[in-house]
Amino acid sequence: MTGFQSFLTVDWSAASTRGPTRPKKDAIWLGIVRNGEPAEPEYCRDRHSAEARIASIIREEQAAGRRLLVGFDFPFGYPRGFARRVTGSDDPLDLWDWFEARITDHPDSTNNRFDIAEEMNAIFEGAGPFWGKSHKDRWPGIPYRKEGIRYDVVSERRSCDLKSGASSSCFQLFYNPTVGSQILMGLPVLARLRRLAGVAVWPFTDWQEAPVVLAEIWPGLIEPAVRTALATAPAGSIRDAVQVTALSRALSALGAPELQAMLEEYPDEACEEAWILGAGHAARLSELAATDRDVPPLRNDCFALPPGVHWTPVDEALDHLKRNLTPVTPVRRVPVGEATGRITAAGVLAARANPPLPNTAVDGYGFAGGLPEGLHRLPLATGRAAAGDAPGVLTPGHALRVLTGAALPAGIDTVVLQEDVRITDGHVVLHGPVKAGANTRKAGEDIKAGAQVLAGGLRIGPAEAALLAATGTREVQVHDPLRVAVLSTGAELVEAGETAADGQIFDANRPMLLELIRRCDHTGVDMGRVGDNRAELRARLDEASRRADVILTSGGASAGDEDHVSALLQETGTMQLWRIAVKPGRPLALGMWNGVPVFGLPGNPVAAMVCALIFARPALSVMAGGRWSGPQGFMVPAAFSKKKKSGRTEYLRARIRDGAAEVFASEGSGRISGLSWAEGLVELPPGAATITPGVQVRYIPFSGFGL
Structure with missing residues (x-):
């Protein structure tokens, strides 16, 4: 039989009430991936509808000729010896049938699981093994807490629980995690599903050639990937929905030989206890879950502002980018x-x-415990403890020479500095008091x-x-490092060092932006410059989309006749022209080209630099997989005068001299020399203001942008 083409992950629930119509957490969720393509996770309100849907998926996949692996997030078996005590047989499938014959599960999700657990507890001597219940005064045969239960006849946990680091127990019926109740309510369902045509159970039955295989899984194996996915997921995302899809994608991303090896890797006891698929391979599965999750294409509407917005305040524009951008790098x-x-x-x-063992922070002499006031003489043991030595054992009542960084031998928990002792006749002589634990570092204190x-x-x-x-x-x-393509546009541009004709200017934006990208630890991709030729610009954008993860253009980003960047983006149906209430700057053309995000910056170098720092820099950080990082600034007195109108956030080229912020003599956007003169920016909020010397203003040094 070939490998699997479809993967279904089931997050089960033992709830005693039917879920609401609206999807909720701690419910039943199904995540399916077919031929590497994930579908939207499905929410099931109760176990009856979930069983029906799973059976339907099994039939659909078989009809389509796709081999299906179905993973359930609860144990398929109990610790060795349990099945025999309950059913008289070591076969775990006999236990499944035993549960199916006794568990009643009504359409409203009320059930008798505690009654059946109490019946099983009566088979064992003493308390337990099942414990935890919803009502302290009901089911007297079930302990309310675990105290006093001895797991000497059967173990509390299975071998695969220990192997995978799962902390939950098959016998815990209440209080999260309620794995014990999930088993009671899940195994009867599995008993029915395994009777469907073509269905096998791993590792209990002959599964190697089966069209459909049921297997036990545990989402905890990909917990790091799930946490990261939730951190970047849209507000209100449900954890169960995220993790079922992530785990199905991780299993789907495994090559057939690698998955086959995992399916064949289990000990003998797994034939009775069951086994968690992927136990011992958590890092690999989490890597695949993260890889698939962290490279989704950005939505075509990720730059779309709410309708009716004309002049967008800076804070709103930044918040929109922060909420809608996600990592794009593998x-x-x-x-x-x-x-x-x-x-x-x-x-x-x-x-x-870190440190791995207790060690000494100084050169000196070590012994056990503190010492009271007075003179003390301790016999000096032979040898010493130095950094890198394996710790030995010190005879009680003795002292030992220890050197900085040495792991403390057993029998030493206190060290006194060598300057504070005398060595006389093979003894260490010192004055107390000495505090226990002095001059030592505890294991793991860092x-x-x-x-x-x-x-x-x-x-x-x-x-x-x-x-x-x-x-x-x-x-x-x-x-992977974020690859950022930089492209300059405009017929007036020539390369620095070439001969400029009348009416032409040298391309200052490209070297400026490439250096900014390098300073932000991204990889710059130099796409050169393009004149006002739409066909040539289209070809250059196509090439940039193949070579980079993000594209920065400068020039041609407004709505004029020669603004070809915005015109081409508009043709793709994904262009948004942001008119931002900012000075210098205002127009930003944002869109997607062949699935790659494009930031169309203004052509003026000062405006391009300011817009790149304020908008593109934090956006690139998120798309690179990092955090949104606003610039770090601080309040300082002004050393200038300015009367500002209401309406726009303004950024002035500035530097600090004598503890106050002075600004460049001209606010002209064409004055590139002001960028070199400046050491940062003064940010003036959108409201009207009158700035005079001594008034506090916010100063953002270029280092506050990470430059």
């Missing part, structure tokens, strides 16, 4: 040594604590093993590289 796993400068695609967890080292969306710099190395990270899931 995600891959790279060795930690190659990760510097890249943006994390998911949170990174510490593989090892970072504990398993703690988050870095969040997703952060660029890895020197400090982050050190932290990753110190905590034992081998590989990091990162975004």
Whole structure:
């Protein structure tokens, strides 16, 4: 049998009430991917409708000739020995049938799961193994809490739970996570589904040639990818809906040999306990889930402003970009040594604590416990502990020579500086008091093993590289660098260094924007310049869309006869001309070209620079996989006078001298020299204002833009 063409992931629920018509969290969700293409996740209000829909999908996929893998997010079996105690058989499918014969599940979702759990508890001596219930005074055979239950006849958790790091137990019926109740309400459904034609159960039955295979899955295997997806998902997105689609895509993205290897990788006990598909491969599945999720095409309407907006305030324009843009770069796993400068695609967890063992912060002498006031003599043990030595064991009541950074031997938790002791006749002599734990570092006092080292969306710099190395990270899931194409337009432009005829000017925008992109740690793609020739511009945009993830153009972005950038974008049906209440600047042409976002900047170099810093820079950060980063500014007294009208946010070329902001003598947009003269911008809000020397204004140094 060939590999699978369709993947269905089911997020199950044991709820005792029917869900509302409107989709909700903690319900039943179905996520399906066919031939690599995900469908919209489906919401089911109750288990009856979910079972009917799953059966329908099974029949649809078989009719279409597509092999289907169906994953359910609850255990298919119990710890070894449980099935025999309940049914007299080790066959887990006999237990499925036992549940099907006893569990009643009404159309309104009321059910008798606690009654059946109480019946099973009566088979075992003592309390449990099932515990947790909705009413403290009902079902006396079910403990309200887990205290006092001994898991000596059967284990509390299965081998695959331990292998995958799942903390939940098959026997917990109430209080999140209610896995125990999900099993009771899920296995009867599986018992019926497995009787459908062509359906097999992995790893219980002969599944290798089956057209449809039911398998146990656990969304926790892709938790880092789910967290990152939710962080960038539209407001109101439901976690269950996100994770079923993400897991189906991850399984779909596995090559057939890799998936086959995972299906064949389970221990003997799995034939009774079941096994979580992908256990031990969480990093790989999370990588594939993130890769598929983090490279969606931007919506064609991502730049569309609300109808009726004519002059858009700067804050509204920025907020619109922040809400509608998403990462556009692929995600891959790279060795930690190659990760510097890249943006994390998911949170990174510490593989090892830092420091990994208790160690000494100074050169001195170590011993156990603190010492009271007075003179103390401790026998000096032979040898020493130095950085890199494996920790030994110190005889009680003795002291040992220790050097800075040395792992503390057992029996040492306190160190005194070498300057504070005397060595006499093989003894360490010192005055108390000495506080217990002095001059030592605890294991994990910086970072504990398993703690988050870095969040997703952060660029890895020197400090982050050190932290990753110190905590034992081998590989990091990162975004590829964002490729930004830069194209200048206009018949008046000539290349710097060439001969300019009357009426021509040198192209200043392209080198300026390429350097800005480099300073922002993106990869610039120089697309040269194009005259006022629409066919040539079309061809250059086509080439840019093949070579880059984002396109920045300058010039031709308004609505004049020679504004070919906006005209071509308009022809594609995806152009939005933003008239922004900003000075310098105002018109921005934004759109999509062959699925690649285009930022059409003004042709004036000063306006192009300001618009690139204020609008394009934070937008590029998000599309690169990073966070939205507003410029860092601070309030300073003005060293200038200005009377400002209401209506536009203004940015003045400025610098700090003697603690106050002075501005360039001219506000003319053609004065490129002002950009070089300036060390930052003064931002004046849209309201009317009268600025006189000493009035506080917001100053944003160019370093506040990350330059």
